[in-house]
Amino acid sequence: MTAIGEPTVTPLRPLDQFELDYAGLRRRTKTMWLVASLIFLAAFTFSAWLGDFFKVTQFTLQDGSREWRWILPAGLPRLGEFIEKTFPVLRWESLGADLAEWFWRWRVWANLLIETILIAFMATALGVFGGFMLSFPAARNLAPNKWVLWISRRYLEIARTVPELVWALIFVFCFSVGPMAGVLAIGLHATGALGKLYSEVNENIDMRPLEGVKAAGGTWFDQIRYGAVPQVMPNIISYTLLRFEINVRASTIIGYVGAGGLGQEFREALSLQEYTDLSALFIIIFVTVMVIDYGSEKLRHRVIGMEKGPAA
Amino acid sequence: MSASLTLASVSKLFDETCAVDNVSLEISPGQFVGVIGRSGAGKSTMLRLVNRLIDPTEGAISFGGTEITALRGKALREWRRDCAMIFQQFNLVDRLDVLTNVLIGRLAEHGFLSSMAMQFTDAERTMALQALDRLGLVPQALQRAGTLSGGQQQRVAIAKALVQRPKIMLADEPIASLDPANATLVMDGLRQINREDGLTVLVNLHTLDTARAYCDRIIAMRAGRIFFDGTAAQLTDDVVRDIYGTQGLREFNEAVTSTQGSIAVPAQ
Numbered sequence: 001m002t003a004i005g006e007p008t009v010t011p012l013r014p015l016d017q018f019e020l021d022y023a024g025l026r027r028r029t030k031t032m033w034l035v036a037s038l039i040f041l042a043a044f045t046f047s048a049w050l051g052d053f054f055k056v057t058q059f060t061l062q063d064g065s066r067e068w069r070w071i072l073p074a075g076l077p078r079l080g081e082f083i084e085k086t087f088p089v090l091r092w093e094s095l096g097a098d099l100a101e102w103f104w105r106w107r108v109w110a111n112l113l114i115e116t117i118l119i120a121f122m123a124t125a126l127g128v129f130g131g132f133m134l135s136f137p138a139a140r141n142l143a144p145n146k147w148v149l150w151i152s153r154r155y156l157e158i159a160r161t162v163p164e165l166v167w168a169l170i171f172v173f174c175f176s177v178g179p180m181a182g183v184l185a186i187g188l189h190a191t192g193a194l195g196k197l198y199s200e201v202n203e204n205i206d207m208r209p210l211e212g213v214k215a216a217g218g219t220w221f222d223q224i225r226y227g228a229v230p231q232v233m234p235n236i237i238s239y240t241l242l243r244f245e246i247n248v249r250a251s252t253i254i255g256y257v258g259a260g261g262l263g264q265e266f267r268e269a270l271s272l273q274e275y276t277d278l279s280a281l282f283i284i285i286f287v288t289v290m291v292i293d294y295g296s297e298k299l300r301h302r303v304i305g306m307e308k309g310p311a312a
Numbered sequence: 313m314s315a316s317l318t319l320a321s322v323s324k325l326f327d328e329t330c331a332v333d334n335v336s337l338e339i340s341p342g343q344f345v346g347v348i349g350r351s352g353a354g355k356s357t358m359l360r361l362v363n364r365l366i367d368p369t370e371g372a373i374s375f376g377g378t379e380i381t382a383l384r385g386k387a388l389r390e391w392r393r394d395c396a397m398i399f400q401q402f403n404l405v406d407r408l409d410v411l412t413n414v415l416i417g418r419l420a421e422h423g424f425l426s427s428m429a430m431q432f433t434d435a436e437r438t439m440a441l442q443a444l445d446r447l448g449l450v451p452q453a454l455q456r457a458g459t460l461s462g463g464q465q466q467r468v469a470i471a472k473a474l475v476q477r478p479k480i481m482l483a484d485e486p487i488a489s490l491d492p493a494n495a496t497l498v499m500d501g502l503r504q505i506n507r508e509d510g511l512t513v514l515v516n517l518h519t520l521d522t523a524r525a526y527c528d529r530i531i532a533m534r535a536g537r538i539f540f541d542g543t544a545a546q547l548t549d550d551v552v553r554d555i556y557g558t559q560g561l562r563e564f565n566e567a568v569t570s571t572q573g574s575i576a577v578p579a580q
Contacts, residue, residue: 212403212469215363216476217393217420218427225428226416230407 086279103280109265113284116261117292119182119254120247126183127190127247128240131156134191135198136224142202142210144220156199160192164250168259179260186250194243201235202228237303241296248292252285315376316340317362317480317512322371323536324357331357333536334371339514344506346527347516350556354536355516359482362514363397364388375480393420396473400485402465406458410449410468413457414440417475436475443471447501463494470501481505483515487522499526520552 012020048054052071059069088102103109134152136142143149167185175181210227218226255263262281269277317339324332332354339345347355360366362373364380373380375395383391396417404413415432418439426432432440444450447467452460457468466486473481483502487495503526506513517523523530524544532540532547532555540551 208399208401208403209405211365212399212405212472213416213419215365215392215397215399215403216417216472217389217391218416219389219419219424221424222416222419222422222427225430226405226408226412226419230405233407 082275085275086282088276088279102276105265105277109262109281109284112255112262112265113288115179116251116255117248117288119179119186119251119261120244122183123186123190123251124240124244124247126187127194127243130159130187130191131194131196131198132236134195135202136228138195138199139202141205141207142224142228152195153199156192156195158192159188160196162189164189164254165257168254168257172258177258177260182251182254182259182261185254185259186247189250190243190247193246194239197239198232198236201232201239205231234303238300241300241303245289245293245296249289252289315479317514318374319358319362320372320374322358322361322368322373324354324361324366325369330536332361332368335533335536335538337531337538337541339512341512342506342510344503344513344526344528345515345531346523346529347514347531347533348518348520348523348555349533349539351518353533355533356484357536358533359397359484359514359516363392363395363482365397389420393417393476394479396476396478396481398466398469398473398481398483398486400488402462402469402489404457404465404468404472406456408457409454410444410457410460411437411440411453413468414443414471414475417472420476439475440471443474444468446474446504447471461494462490463497466490466494466498467501470498470505474505478511480512480514483513485516485518488518495522502526520547523547 011017055071056068057071057074058066059074060066088098090098090102134156137144137148138152138156140149143152164185167188168181171181171184175184205228207227209231210223213223213227251261251263253263253266255261255265256267258264262285265281266278269275269281317337319335319337322332322335323330335354335358347358349355357366361368362380364383368381371381375391378391380391405416412430415436418432418436419427441450441453444453447470449464449467449471452464452468457465460468469486481502486502487498490498499522502513502515505511515527517527524547527544530540530542530544530547531538532551534555539555540547
């Protein structure tokens with residue numbers, strides 16, 4: 001073996017050369033860290049300044065005089081004040097009656113809770129259908145040509161960059177107040193989000209089975225159906241369940257703009273200053289989301305562990 | 313089954329590299345042809361050109377008077393069905409059962425809906441089982457393909473090729489990933505199909521003794537060109553040394569590259 005290029009000076013011993021290279025590498029790494037830290041610090045400070053984090057505001061003291069204070073310590077006590085207002089009056093001797101008063105609208109809320117979950121369910125179903133169908137043309141390795149790839153990717157991008165609440169506003173305008181607008185809004189956003197996730201799963205598959213189908217005379221659809229779908233199925237199910245959890249959370253707030261579900265109660269309680277209703281609603285949503293998250297997590301782990309089971 | 317495969321001045325360029333360089337060949341029906349050569353000699357590319365997994369840059373391939381290189385759409389898919397292909401890595405769908413994997417060989421006959429629903433007829437299932445039976449794999453028919461050994465998977469791939477009712481069978485390094493015992497089973501399977509069904513078999517091999525043991529005719533490729541074309545007896549040591557090039561290999565030792573020792577040719 002001859003060395004590459006003709007050496008003009010006596011080469012260093014390998015160990016000395018290593019010491020030299022290593023020192024250089026460490027120096028470069030250190031400088032890079034320093035520069036990166038400085039850039040980060042500058043960006044953070046600038047954002048904080050833009051976000052009014054350094055604002056000084058007038059603050060009323062106990063004796064009624066006013067004084068200038070930094071906004072954070074001045075505003076924080078108001079958070080406690082707000083939370084305190086949402087606490088219901090609960091007495092041990094009349095607990096049942098107090099609870100009944102706290103959850104006084106429970107019949108309405110129960111119905112709205114069911115509506116909320118149904119909105120999430122139907123929106124997830126729509127999102128899975130749209131996202132699944134588009135995830136194949138939107139995958140770089142599977143798209144039949146670059147136009148199909150471009151169009152399906154842009155569609156998914158638009159669908160997911162517009163937030164659910166904005167879609168809901170638009171659909172409420174089109175289809176009037178009610179759960180239908182909510183289903184369409186969350187469904188469209190979920191299509192975009194799921195389509196993106198699914199297409200990334202598709203981009204990581206083994207292409208050899210698809211080649212096997214192609215070599216046997218299969219169409220593009222055959223290659224997808226037989227070569228790709230069985231490979232991605234566990235991931236698809238897992239992402240779908242995860243999206244259902246997210247959609248339940250989204251459907252609790254979507255009613256704020258009139259698109260069905262519990263959200264409308266939030267709006268009413270806030271505008272009528274029924275603060276204890278807010279805490280009751282918060283508890284209902286918290287428990288629901290927790291139960292659904294727990295259930296779907298259990299299911300997801302079973303799906304991931306299903307490797308030995310029958311394929312789709 | 314009684315048509316011959318003809319390659320006329322076929323070339324394939326990948327950017328600057330010429331993987332297949334002006335190859336002309338005539339393969340008669342019923343022949344068992346082995347293609348040998350170093351890694352990167354263009355063997356795989358040539359088979360892929362025949363199956364139309366890739367398109368030639370120049371030249372024409374025809375089969376019994378049909379111009380293969382001009383086929384489009386359904387006619388192209390039917391050609392791929394007629395010219396079954398077996399891969400080094402088997403290219404099965406691991407998560408599907410063996411039977412469904414074999415039935416993939418029937419997809420060219422299916423419409424969109426029955427294919428998407430994975431609906432196959434009883435006749436097709438019978439055909440698939442007969443093919444599996446020929447290769448001794450009926451007990452594994454309902455197992456998932458990914459759970460089978462390499463040798464079993466390659467035989468599933470052969471069964472899949474059989475249900476295509478092909479006119480010619482291509483095999484791209486079918487035994488390169490297998491141990492000697494399984495390699496023998498797979499090669500015997502190919503020979504049996506060649507003799508009983510009269511199918512033309514065109515197989516890429518990297519082991520000389522396998523080529524000598526199984527092939528009626530051996531074609532050697534070097535740097536994209538046909539370098540040797542003849543019978544096993546005509547393949548002398550001098551020719552072999554030229555095919556593989558002595559540079560880098562101190563002395564060409566056939567025993568080292570044999571599957572019996574299960575060591576591959578050192579990659580160049």
